[in-house]
Amino acid sequence: MTGKARELKEKGEFDYDYSHDILFFKVKDREYDRSIELDNMVIDIDEEGFIVGLQIFDASKYFAIERKYLRAAMGWKMQAMAEKLSESESKVEIRLMFRVMMRNKILQPTPIITQNVHDSLGNSKMVCVPAAGREHPSGRSQV
Numbered sequence: 001m002t003g004k005a006r007e008l009k010e011k012g013e014f015d016y017d018y019s020h021d022i023l024f025f026k027v028k029d030r031e032y033d034r035s036i037e038l039d040n041m042v043i044d045i046d047e048e049g050f051i052v053g054l055q056i057f058d059a060s061k062y063f064a065i066e067r068k069y070l071r072a073a074m075g076w077k078m079q080a081m082a083e084k085l086s087e088s089e090s091k092v093e094i095r096l097m098f099r100v101m102m103r104n105k106i107l108q109p110t111p112i113i114t115q116n117v118h119d120s121l122g123n124s125k126m127v128c129v130p131a132a133g134r135e136h137p138s139g140r141s142q143v
Contacts, residue, residue: 005081005123008050012128014076014098016059018067023059025078025096027052027128036092036117043092049122051080054094063109065100075099078128082121090121 010027017024030052032044040062044053060067076098083091094113099106 005125008126011131016070018071021058021060023056025054028131050124050126069100069102073098073100080126082124091116
């Protein structure tokens with residue numbers, strides 16, 4: 001990465017739409033300016049060029065975890081990094097961390113999404129964790 005990356009550490013929100021099988025991660029109180037659509041996900045970018053949201057479609061297939069377990073995901077965190085490769089291309093890396101209880105075992109999937117995108121994002125790092133007091137007893141954060 002060339003140059004010092006700008007950093008954003010914010011509180012966020014997580015939700016899972018069981019009926020549509022969509023997992024949402026969002027930085028709280030930051031509006032997105034544009035979106036980048038990939039195969040089964042959408043990355044939201046704010047006006048300052050930070051990654052501030054992610055929607056994963058067909059999440060149960062993507063994570064190979066049944067919907068009923070994703071519904072009760074807990075302890076989530078999202079980290080995102082953007083690296084400008086050229087005037088028209090950037091590399092995006094998103095790390096998702098959460099836990100699910102499945103068959104009396106705690107699973108901690110930590111997928112890493114890495115993708116080159118046709119968007120000139122500046123060098124940046126973002127960490128998003130649950131807003132204080134927002135974690136549901138079920139493990140989900142309220143949105």
